[in-house]
Amino acid sequence: MNDGTVSTHDNLPAELLHKNNAPVFSLGGKIYELGNREGYRQFWTIYHRPPEAEYRNYLLERRDSLIPLDERSFKGAYYTPLAVVDKAYDKLTETLGHNWQREYIVWDMCCGVGNLEVKHSNHRNIYMSTLDEADVDVMRATKTYVAAQCFQYDYLNDDITDDGKIDYTLTNKMHESLRKAIADGKKILVLINPPYAEAGSALTKDAKTNVANTKMGSNMQEYGFAKRELFTQFVARIAKEIPTATLAMFSKMKYINAPNFEKFRDTWNAEYLGGFVVHSQSFDWLKGEFPIGFLVWKTYQNTNKKIVFTEIITDVLDKYSNPIGEKSFYNLPNSTFLNSWVKRPKINKQSCILLKNAVSPATRTIDVRGCNWSDNAIGSLYLSSNDMQSVKTTAIVSSGYNSPGGFLVTPKNLWQVAIVFSVRRLIKPTWINDRDQFLQPTGELTEEFKSDCLIWMLFNGSNLTAGADDLEWNGRKWSIVNHFIPFTEDEVNASGRFESDFMVEYMADKIFSAEANTVLEAGKTLWQSYFSQTDVRSVRDELKLNRPDAGWYQVRKALQARNASGDFPLVSFKHFETSYKALTEKLQPMVYELGFLKV
Numbered sequence: 001m002n003d004g005t006v007s008t009h010d011n012l013p014a015e016l017l018h019k020n021n022a023p024v025f026s027l028g029g030k031i032y033e034l035g036n037r038e039g040y041r042q043f044w045t046i047y048h049r050p051p052e053a054e055y056r057n058y059l060l061e062r063r064d065s066l067i068p069l070d071e072r073s074f075k076g077a078y079y080t081p082l083a084v085v086d087k088a089y090d091k092l093t094e095t096l097g098h099n100w101q102r103e104y105i106v107w108d109m110c111c112g113v114g115n116l117e118v119k120h121s122n123h124r125n126i127y128m129s130t131l132d133e134a135d136v137d138v139m140r141a142t143k144t145y146v147a148a149q150c151f152q153y154d155y156l157n158d159d160i161t162d163d164g165k166i167d168y169t170l171t172n173k174m175h176e177s178l179r180k181a182i183a184d185g186k187k188i189l190v191l192i193n194p195p196y197a198e199a200g201s202a203l204t205k206d207a208k209t210n211v212a213n214t215k216m217g218s219n220m221q222e223y224g225f226a227k228r229e230l231f232t233q234f235v236a237r238i239a240k241e242i243p244t245a246t247l248a249m250f251s252k253m254k255y256i257n258a259p260n261f262e263k264f265r266d267t268w269n270a271e272y273l274g275g276f277v278v279h280s281q282s283f284d285w286l287k288g289e290f291p292i293g294f295l296v297w298k299t300y301q302n303t304n305k306k307i308v309f310t311e312i313i314t315d316v317l318d319k320y321s322n323p324i325g326e327k328s329f330y331n332l333p334n335s336t337f338l339n340s341w342v343k344r345p346k347i348n349k350q351s352c353i354l355l356k357n358a359v360s361p362a363t364r365t366i367d368v369r370g371c372n373w374s375d376n377a378i379g380s381l382y383l384s385s386n387d388m389q390s391v392k393t394t395a396i397v398s399s400g401y402n403s404p405g406g407f408l409v410t411p412k413n414l415w416q417v418a419i420v421f422s423v424r425r426l427i428k429p430t431w432i433n434d435r436d437q438f439l440q441p442t443g444e445l446t447e448e449f450k451s452d453c454l455i456w457m458l459f460n461g462s463n464l465t466a467g468a469d470d471l472e473w474n475g476r477k478w479s480i481v482n483h484f485i486p487f488t489e490d491e492v493n494a495s496g497r498f499e500s501d502f503m504v505e506y507m508a509d510k511i512f513s514a515e516a517n518t519v520l521e522a523g524k525t526l527w528q529s530y531f532s533q534t535d536v537r538s539v540r541d542e543l544k545l546n547r548p549d550a551g552w553y554q555v556r557k558a559l560q561a562r563n564a565s566g567d568f569p570l571v572s573f574k575h576f577e578t579s580y581k582a583l584t585e586k587l588q589p590m591v592y593e594l595g596f597l598k599v
């Protein structure tokens with residue numbers, strides 16, 4: 001770093017020089033020209049030359065944001081904003097007492113450039129290690145942590161023997177005093193925001209396969225799927241190395257409640273002391289909206305007595321780090337999850353077309369699932385995982401299920417499908433409930449609840465069942481039959497015979513609530529409007545309106561296209577929308593009352 005004429009920091013890996021009157025960087029002995037001269041010029045229109053020390057140090061602290069996105073993603077290098085660090089320190093005081101900065105030796109073994117330690121008032125008690133030597137250089141150059149012990153250390157590879165033991169003589173990088181503190185059983189607080197990268201989720205092709213390929217990861221069989229995540233690899237080494245450590249960690253919440261982490265929870269032994277969740281958007285670069293936890297644990301990895309927790313309660317902070325309430329997270333057995341409630345029908349040898357929408361054939365060719373039919377099948381439930389974050393992938397279609405968690409719908413499981421579909425769609429996803437798991441019902445499911453869910457599903461925007469001919473997929477033409485029309489041809493003045501009257505027959509002996517009946521009536525009026533006109537060619541082609549048994553998706557979309565064109569009498573959806581809203585509001589609280597979700 002340069003103040004215009006002289007270097008302001010020693011030992012930084014890069015230097016700014018001038019060559020032929022143009023600025024260039026010298027990095028590791030090589031000269032690099034500026035990638036963007038205009039960007040450089042604009043930088044100097046914002047900062048005075050030379051920038052004040054305060055800005056220079058800030059730029060160095062934020063060096064992480066200059067790392068290319070794919071590398072950042074690979075190393076999980078997302079820094080913790082200082083406002084969130086402030087709240088973490090408050091939480092540590094609340095859980096460990098006012099003197100924690102004096103009583104505990106702190107080790108942050110993935111410290112980056114040290115954001116988590118900025119607020120600590122007793123740097124002599126801190127050990128800071130991290131993967132990149134360059135980060136250690138930045139800390140030395142900014143002189144932010146002169147009294148702390150900072151060193152480069154790859155926590156997931158260094159000093160780990162092939163059979164997973166810890167042997168400090170392998171690299172001799174670990175500070176003798178820290179080794180001794182561990183051996184003497186001193187009170188150690190591990191304060192970390194470990195990398196979030198997971199095998200299969202990083203950006204580049206290589207990263208996908210290599211990201212969790214560490215020595216620690218290859219010695220974690222007892223942790224199940226959790227070995228694929230870098231953050232749980234940190235936890236597993238800490239459990240081995242400092243079995244009674246206090247652990248204060250930023251991370252996603254999946255280790256608390258996700259099905260893939262059941263084995264991790266069985267193996268890891270810790271008592272929850274307190275914590276908060278904060279909106280993921282407080283962290284730069286994190287995509288999506290979900291809770292990031294800062295949870296404090298006392299670990300007991302050296303006893304046989306298992307500490308079992310079923311619920312932890314956290315404070316909730318919004319994206320500006322303001323407290324907005326509390327939230328419970330549950331650790332429940334996978335056997336109680338909703339995704340194991342319905343018995344999957346056996347498939348037969350008959351193949352079926354895969355769709356990516358109501359009438360659009362699938363285009364994906366890898367990881368193709370669900371292209372076999374089942375005896376009596378009437379469609380499929382399209383699903384992915386069991387938590388709120390994946391509710392957007394819930395739909396019913398008139399062909400194969402084309403999704404990892406999906407299955408075929410039959411007359412036998414239809415009542416359960418209607419419930420699974422409805423409870424997954426009824427509650428609005430928010431960043432706070434994003435990782436909540438759906439559970440099997442604990443309350444009594446009345447006939448009214450079942451038939452309400454059926455109608456709610458049939459008239460939901462994600463009912464993508466349809467009837468269509470001439471769908472091209474996998475080198476041939478296919479037809480799909482719609483078994484989900486709740487009306488007879490006569491009731492809606494259809495243009496021809498429906499190939500299936502399954503739904504009418506299925507509903508014949510059921511009693512519907514007043515709310516469900518109102519939706520049915522409003523829906524019937526819309527279906528009648530659909531048959532009262534013929535759509536223009538482009539709409540007919542797009543929605544594949546080439547047979548009478550069009551589905552709710554096709555009916556709705558055709559009417560919307562007519563309204564938008566202005567060439568047809570306007571069809572109002574108002575009555576339908578109000579009645580559907582009334583049914584929705586009736587069912588929403590029942591999702592919690594019947595135990596499908598926990599508050």
Ligand SMILES: C[S@@+](CC[C@H](N)C(=O)[O-])C[C@H]1O[C@@H](n2cnc3c(N)ncnc32)[C@H](O)[C@@H]1O
Nearest residue numbers: 078079080110111112115131154155156193195
């Ligand atoms: C989420 S960032 C947190 C950085 C900093 N502690 C903060 O809170 O702002 C994770 C850090 O872990 C570092 N890291 C990744 N893999 C590591 C490893 N195997 N050993 C040590 N540090 C690692 C990354 O370089 C990155 O700086």
